[in-house]
Amino acid sequence: MWRWLHPYAKGEATYQLLGRWLPWVTALALLSLTVGLVWGLAFGPADYQQGDSYRIIYIHVPAAIFSMGAYAGMAIMAFIALVWQIRTAEWSIAAIAPVGAVLTFIALFTGAAWGKPMWGTWWVWDARLTSELILLFLYAGVMALYYAFEDARTGAKAAGILALVGVVNLPIIHFSVEWWNTLHQGATITKFAKPSMATEMLWPLLISLLAFALMTAAFVMLRLRHEILRHELHRPWVREELLNPKSASADINSQQEQS
Amino acid sequence: MAFDSFRDFILMGGYGFFVWLSFGVTFLALFALLLQSVLTRRQLQRDCARQQHRQQRLAKRQAATQNNSVQNSAKE
Numbered sequence: 001m002w003r004w005l006h007p008y009a010k011g012e013a014t015y016q017l018l019g020r021w022l023p024w025v026t027a028l029a030l031l032s033l034t035v036g037l038v039w040g041l042a043f044g045p046a047d048y049q050q051g052d053s054y055r056i057i058y059i060h061v062p063a064a065i066f067s068m069g070a071y072a073g074m075a076i077m078a079f080i081a082l083v084w085q086i087r088t089a090e091w092s093i094a095a096i097a098p099v100g101a102v103l104t105f106i107a108l109f110t111g112a113a114w115g116k117p118m119w120g121t122w123w124v125w126d127a128r129l130t131s132e133l134i135l136l137f138l139y140a141g142v143m144a145l146y147y148a149f150e151d152a153r154t155g156a157k158a159a160g161i162l163a164l165v166g167v168v169n170l171p172i173i174h175f176s177v178e179w180w181n182t183l184h185q186g187a188t189i190t191k192f193a194k195p196s197m198a199t200e201m202l203w204p205l206l207i208s209l210l211a212f213a214l215m216t217a218a219f220v221m222l223r224l225r226h227e228i229l230r231h232e233l234h235r236p237w238v239r240e241e242l243l244n245p246k247s248a249s250a251d252i253n254s255q256q257e258q259s
Numbered sequence: 260m261a262f263d264s265f266r267d268f269i270l271m272g273g274y275g276f277f278v279w280l281s282f283g284v285t286f287l288a289l290f291a292l293l294l295q296s297v298l299t300r301r302q303l304q305r306d307c308a309r310q311q312h313r314q315q316r317l318a319k320r321q322a323a324t325q326n327n328s329v330q331n332s333a334k335e
Binding site for chain 1: 261262271272273274277278280281282284285288289291292293296297299300303304306307308311
């Protein structure tokens with residue numbers, strides 16, 4: 001009986017935990033996104049070489065960094081799912097992949113719109129751009145494999161293996177600007193050296209980075225909640241949650257009465 | 260403020276098209292992801308209701324057949 005009860009409690013517990021955290025993470029993400037982007041767009045100084053076109057950096061760099069960060073997170077979940085067979089980890093693969101794919105698309109698109117005025121071309125087949133495009137295909141492949149099997153666990157396993165193999169691409173993206181000659185500039189912020197950027201430009205960028213981190217987390221939490229519901233649709237607590245969310249609305253009402 | 264007027268802000272030193280294209284497409288993509296993520300819940304609600312209806316129908320039919328077989332065995 002405990003063997004049956006244990007994963008049952010776990011899915012629900014994870015769902016409730018994510019539900020408690022989600023409003024806070026969302027609020028912080030919206031706040032930092034507003035501050036970072038308004039600061040970067042309107043108040044940061046113009047670049048002495050690139051003029052105002054450099055302002056694309058405030059979405060391009062955070063999106064690019066967290067397209068890779070989300071992939072690393074997805075790969076860790078895939079490893080946990082494959083080694084310890086934890087179902088919540090399997091479901092996280094499906095929760096993270098679409099978010100990472102959108103971030104990768106944003107990084108590629110804003111890169112193209114920045115490349116056109118600065119390099120004179122929307123696209124070149126150089127190492128950085130090509131490896132980031134491969135990242136987009138990896139996300140697409142993971143999603144396709146996840147849903148390609150009749151048995152959901154087989155799909156999660158196949159998607160997990162692809163996610164782990166694809167980790168090879170992350171250092172290639174990161175070091176591509178050093179290993180090959182490219183139009184793409186080198187890293188602006190690194191852990192080891194002083195950032196090669198004026199402080200007035202750096203602060204809004206750091207806030208935007210925080211905003212994209214929180215936003216990625218919020219999207220993944222929201223999607224993981226739905227993924228949990230989808231896989232436990234036949235369980236009584238999911239039925240209660242989806243069809244008569246009385247307890248939830250009662251809570252809101254009592255809070256309103258108190259305030 | 261890095262710009263003298265709202266017009267300057269929109270023009271972005273001549274790069275307005277590229278800057279606003281980037282920001283516009285970014286928010287469009289994020290909004291699409293948000294919409295899809297939120298609508299998933301409605302789909303799940305429909306699936307869950309359908310599953311419940313089917314189970315209730317099955318239970319009713321099972322109860323009916325059981326009653327019949329009980330009556331039949333009583334006749335015998």
